[in-house]
Amino acid sequence: MATTNGLDELVSFAARLEGVSTAALVAADPARAAGFAVRAGPVYANFARQRYDRAALEALFAVAESVGAEERLRALFSGEPVNATEGRAALHTALRGDLTGTESGRQAHAMAQEVRERMRALIDGLAVSQVTDIVSVGIGGSDLGPRLVVDALAPVVGGRFRVHFLSNVDGAAAQRVLAQLDPARTAVLLISKTFGTQETLLNGAILRAWLGDDRRLYAITANPPRATAAFDIPPERVLPMWDWVGGRYSLWSAVGFPIALAIGMDQFEALLGGAAGMDAHVLLTPLRENLAVWHAMTAVWNRNALKLSTQAVLPYDERLKLLPNYLQQLVMESLGKSVRLDGSPVAVDTVPVWWGGAGTDSQHSFFQALHQGTNVEPLDFIGIARPDHDHPGNHLALLANLFAQSEAFANGQSSEDPHRSYAGQRPSTLILLDELTPQSLGALIAMYEHSVYLQGLVWGINPFDQFGVELGKQVANRLLPALEGRHAAEDPVTAALIAEWRERASLSR
Numbered sequence: 001m002a003t004t005n006g007l008d009e010l011v012s013f014a015a016r017l018e019g020v021s022t023a024a025l026v027a028a029d030p031a032r033a034a035g036f037a038v039r040a041g042p043v044y045a046n047f048a049r050q051r052y053d054r055a056a057l058e059a060l061f062a063v064a065e066s067v068g069a070e071e072r073l074r075a076l077f078s079g080e081p082v083n084a085t086e087g088r089a090a091l092h093t094a095l096r097g098d099l100t101g102t103e104s105g106r107q108a109h110a111m112a113q114e115v116r117e118r119m120r121a122l123i124d125g126l127a128v129s130q131v132t133d134i135v136s137v138g139i140g141g142s143d144l145g146p147r148l149v150v151d152a153l154a155p156v157v158g159g160r161f162r163v164h165f166l167s168n169v170d171g172a173a174a175q176r177v178l179a180q181l182d183p184a185r186t187a188v189l190l191i192s193k194t195f196g197t198q199e200t201l202l203n204g205a206i207l208r209a210w211l212g213d214d215r216r217l218y219a220i221t222a223n224p225p226r227a228t229a230a231f232d233i234p235p236e237r238v239l240p241m242w243d244w245v246g247g248r249y250s251l252w253s254a255v256g257f258p259i260a261l262a263i264g265m266d267q268f269e270a271l272l273g274g275a276a277g278m279d280a281h282v283l284l285t286p287l288r289e290n291l292a293v294w295h296a297m298t299a300v301w302n303r304n305a306l307k308l309s310t311q312a313v314l315p316y317d318e319r320l321k322l323l324p325n326y327l328q329q330l331v332m333e334s335l336g337k338s339v340r341l342d343g344s345p346v347a348v349d350t351v352p353v354w355w356g357g358a359g360t361d362s363q364h365s366f367f368q369a370l371h372q373g374t375n376v377e378p379l380d381f382i383g384i385a386r387p388d389h390d391h392p393g394n395h396l397a398l399l400a401n402l403f404a405q406s407e408a409f410a411n412g413q414s415s416e417d418p419h420r421s422y423a424g425q426r427p428s429t430l431i432l433l434d435e436l437t438p439q440s441l442g443a444l445i446a447m448y449e450h451s452v453y454l455q456g457l458v459w460g461i462n463p464f465d466q467f468g469v470e471l472g473k474q475v476a477n478r479l480l481p482a483l484e485g486r487h488a489a490e491d492p493v494t495a496a497l498i499a500e501w502r503e504r505a506s507l508s509r
């Protein structure tokens with residue numbers, strides 16, 4: 001019989017709370033407003049507006065206990081092969097600290113430190129050259145993390161270089177990036193764990209030709225021989241990563257080189273330090289006070305007890321506008337699975353659709369649907385207590401909007417006019433960082449990583465593989481010759497689409 005890890009029992013807790021308003025839940029438990037909150041270093045999260053009570057929370061913690069959350073966290077940090085379908089460890093935590101005391105953890109940590117020394121030396125070398133701009137070429141896990149962190153922090157801490165990102169295989173993307181740059185003042189990083197990714201290889205070839213001077217071409221990869229074979233980059237300009245670092249968990253490795261270039265090596269180390277602080281909290285704190293456990297079990301509650309099918313992320317900070325994109329890969333590539341580790345089907349729903357956008361802009365686009373649409377979507381609000389700009393009035397307005405939306409979604413407002421009525425009861429978590437710094441951002445991202453791992457544990461799935469993305473790549477590789485006219489596509493619909501494309505492409509010339 002398919003196992004549900006006790007998740008089916010959560011449904012009865014949800015049924016008991018049906019019809020009880022969020023305001024009533026808060027009123028019934030005077031300690032709840034401040035007490036359903038956890039702080040871990042610079043990250044504070046308040047869960048009082050989620051639609052559970054203490055009994056339901058207890059049931060959720062019991063689920064976490066029943067899947068051995070504490071022991072499985074130790075297994076992650078110790079370098080056990082938690083990525084079972086690929087027989088690998090997932091030691092991203094060792095890139096930022098050494099909490100395990102195991103030989104594999106120690107070794108991984110030492111290797112990461114060594115690479116960081118090399119990164120520092122390369123940055124020092126570039127700093128005395130004429131290079132002012134860096135193009136980082138990569139996609140997915142080799143792009144989204146660095147892109148998020150550079151976008152968030154470069155304006156805050158600044159650095160010697162302007163960093164640009166190129167990911168899409170669409171030639172328009174390369175054209176757009178290159179239009180603003182001078183090849184003589186630019187260095188190019190080719191970032192690919194496998195060095196077999198079509199987008200990065202094609203864009204890399206464009207960039208190498210444009211650069212005209214291979215001495216400003218660098219590679220970051222777990223497959224140095226392939227980087228050398230494809231682009232002839234010598235070892236001194238190849239920074240390694242390893243198969244025990246998953247792509248979407250890799251911004252802490254040499255994949256974070258663009259971050260170090262944009263904000264400086266010391267600030268990159270501070271980002272790692274922030275993540276290490278969160279690691280220590282998650283590994284060493286009992287489940288009931290553990291921020292990642294609260295976050296993960298809240299996600300499980302919303303998915304499996306309330307049956308909600310999306311999760312929105314709403315950063316109320318312009319600098320975090322790329323966080324939803326980043327989390328889409330982290331969460332959905334990790335948890336978008338429907339078979340358990342032993343290959344049997346998962347008996348409950350797994351990952352919802354993660355999406356979102358920055359406030360307050362989002363209030364003027366999709367919030368209408370969140371307030372009055374037929375779907376109820378759980379929301380992660382993220383705010384920053386102290387701004388780093390000189391417009392205090394704007395910051396107060398931003399925070400007023402943040403607190404107002406979280407209140408309005410929870411409480412709603414009735415009216416005799418159904419068009420002006422708000423049902424409320426939308427569950428939300430409000431996360432507050434003291435300020436946006438490398439440390440606090442590192443801690444926030446690490447919290448989401450650990451939440452993902454814990455959700456994967458509860459669902460019994462492997463959050464570290466991504467076989468689902470392979471099929472599309474295989475079919476695209478098969479179809480390329482058909483587009484080149486070398487043979488016809490086998491699938492009749494695809495063949496018709498290619499014929500149509502060919503006709504239109506020649507018409508537009």
Ligand SMILES: O=P(O)(O)OC[C@H]1O[C@](O)(CO)[C@@H](O)[C@@H]1O
Pocket residue numbers: 139140141142191192193194195196197200247248333466469
């Ligand atoms: O770093 P690579 O090997 O180029 O892969 C890029 C991305 O492609 C994927 O395999 C699929 O999108 C991601 O998991 C990975 O981060």
